[in-house]
Amino acid sequence: MDFKNCKECGKVFQSNTFARICQKCQKSDEERYAKVKEYIYDNRGADINEVSDKTGVSVDKVLRYLREGRLEIIGGGSLILDCERCSRSISTGRFCESCAKEIDRELKKGFNEPDKAKQRMYTADMVKKNKN
Numbered sequence: 001m002d003f004k005n006c007k008e009c010g011k012v013f014q015s016n017t018f019a020r021i022c023q024k025c026q027k028s029d030e031e032r033y034a035k036v037k038e039y040i041y042d043n044r045g046a047d048i049n050e051v052s053d054k055t056g057v058s059v060d061k062v063l064r065y066l067r068e069g070r071l072e073i074i075g076g077g078s079l080i081l082d083c084e085r086c087s088r089s090i091s092t093g094r095f096c097e098s099c100a101k102e103i104d105r106e107l108k109k110g111f112n113e114p115d116k117a118k119q120r121m122y123t124a125d126m127v128k129k130n131k132n
């Protein structure tokens, strides 16, 4: 057991090795996730701004669920995400299948994650583009 600052609310909490957020935040995160998931299943092809609007979950968080591969946009929504490597449209995660395989190979040779700030800017740009 270890004490960490929750990445969501900043409170100190007792964590096992993997947890980045406290139990309270984790619970509300799961609730948000369930809401988003339900909405997407009921409204196939809904665009990310609409999903965010109707569920009250920020675009940022919805994108995070997608990036983590927890959510998959079905139907017309596939344009929301691009493979970060080759820009092909994907429905979940950060990379298309063939890039994921490539990266897996590179990782084994010591590949560095793109830095988070860059990734955020990239994501914000993408959202802007989708609004037009």
Ligand SMILES: [Zn+2]
Pocket: 006, 007, 008, 009, 010, 011, 021, 022, 023, 024, 025, 026
């Ligand atoms: Zn918290």
Ligand SMILES: [Zn+2]
Pocket: 083, 084, 085, 086, 087, 088, 095, 096, 097, 098, 099, 100
């Ligand atoms: Zn790719």
